[in-house]
Amino acid sequence: MERSIITMLSRTADGAMLADETGRVVAWNKAAERLLGFRAAEVIGRPCHDVMRGETLAGQPFCSLSCAVGHRLGCGGGVCNFDIQTHTKGGNAIWLNVSSLPIPSRKKDRFLFAHLFRDIGRQATVRQLVNELHSVLSAPAERPAPRANTPSSLAASSDTVPDIPTTLPLSRREREVLQHLALGERTTRIAETLCISTATVRNHVQHICDKLGAHSRLEALAIAFHHKTPSA
Numbered sequence: 001m002e003r004s005i006i007t008m009l010s011r012t013a014d015g016a017m018l019a020d021e022t023g024r025v026v027a028w029n030k031a032a033e034r035l036l037g038f039r040a041a042e043v044i045g046r047p048c049h050d051v052m053r054g055e056t057l058a059g060q061p062f063c064s065l066s067c068a069v070g071h072r073l074g075c076g077g078g079v080c081n082f083d084i085q086t087h088t089k090g091g092n093a094i095w096l097n098v099s100s101l102p103i104p105s106r107k108k109d110r111f112l113f114a115h116l117f118r119d120i121g122r123q124a125t126v127r128q129l130v131n132e133l134h135s136v137l138s139a140p141a142e143r144p145a146p147r148a149n150t151p152s153s154l155a156a157s158s159d160t161v162p163d164i165p166t167t168l169p170l171s172r173r174e175r176e177v178l179q180h181l182a183l184g185e186r187t188t189r190i191a192e193t194l195c196i197s198t199a200t201v202r203n204h205v206q207h208i209c210d211k212l213g214a215h216s217r218l219e220a221l222a223i224a225f226h227h228k229t230p231s232a
Helices: 002-010 030-036 048-052 068-074 126-137 172-182 187-194 198-212 217-226
Strands: 015-020 025-028 080-087 093-103 112-119
Touching (some): 002 015, 002 112, 030 093, 187 198
Antiparallel strands (some): 015 025
């Protein structure tokens, strides 16, 4: 079974790494080689955390000897999906979306974990953008609470939150929602402030993400505040 799994993974367009119950790499496909630059001979037998060296958005180590993903999969958890930043063999930073899943084995005390990963290149600058937004996203703890039933709670914080560029393909209401997101407000608070339902807020957020090509609220904020207004 293990050989057939390795054969199957070798054909996938995603980078694929197979690790055993000790966390050591037992298979590495050509797509992984193209993405990260390491040949199979360079990684097989090494601990997977030493190969991937993943970090979180906040720059904290994600891959480690005490792998939380491996523990979850080993305890019967389902597929795990997450994003990490790592580096190619040449030292270039690269963002990967990873899907990890347990692989059954007929051998007693034998566990295999498949890690499929793909380049999320357009999000490669998210970490830098998150750092730029850090002061904005931490502003709620420092700013006064907005007054209820006002046309917009943004007036009190307009000196803290950058204006949403009018060149973005967003409606006025969508820009308002995006600014509230930048203040770190939750869906229910935004709904109360703008006197709309939580479902309407979620719809606006989905429309914002669709229009900006973002996969999350954080990425939408990063794209919006990093947007360059065309020169006149």
